Amino acid sequence: MINPVQQxxxxxxVSAAGWLASTALRGxxxxxxxxxxxxxDTIFTFAGLIVIAGGFxxxxxxxxxxxxxQPAPEPAAAR
Incomplete structure (x- = not known):
């Protein structure tokens, strides 16, 4: 279940970075x-900051x- 979420x-x-590089940050x-x-450089810098924040x-x-x-203690042997 986690693999599709990661993909x-x-x-x-990747789509957001491509869109930012081609339109919003053009020039x-x-x-x-x-x-x-x-x-x-700006895209990579912000991506690195997000990774560092995730690490913290x-x-x-x-x-x-x-x-x-911790394993439960074993009961005392019956005598």
Whole structure:
């Protein structure tokens, strides 16, 4: 069930990046702290920021998760 969702997310991401590069960011150029950013650089930068944010979210979620399940103690042998 997860594989089709991953494929759909990849398809949407590629489509959105293609649309941004061909229409919304056409002719985009900026310079920040002496570094020049074009339309493709901007798309990759924001994609990287989303990946980093996802890593921080996963890190926080895993820290608050319970550890591995402990096996139930065995009852004392009847004498």
């Amino acid at each position: 759909l997310a990849a398809l949407i991401g 985009f150029s900026a310079e920040i702290a002496g570094v020049r950013f074009g339309r493709i 979210y996963a890190s926080a979620a895993l820290r608050s998760a319970d550890g591995p399940a």
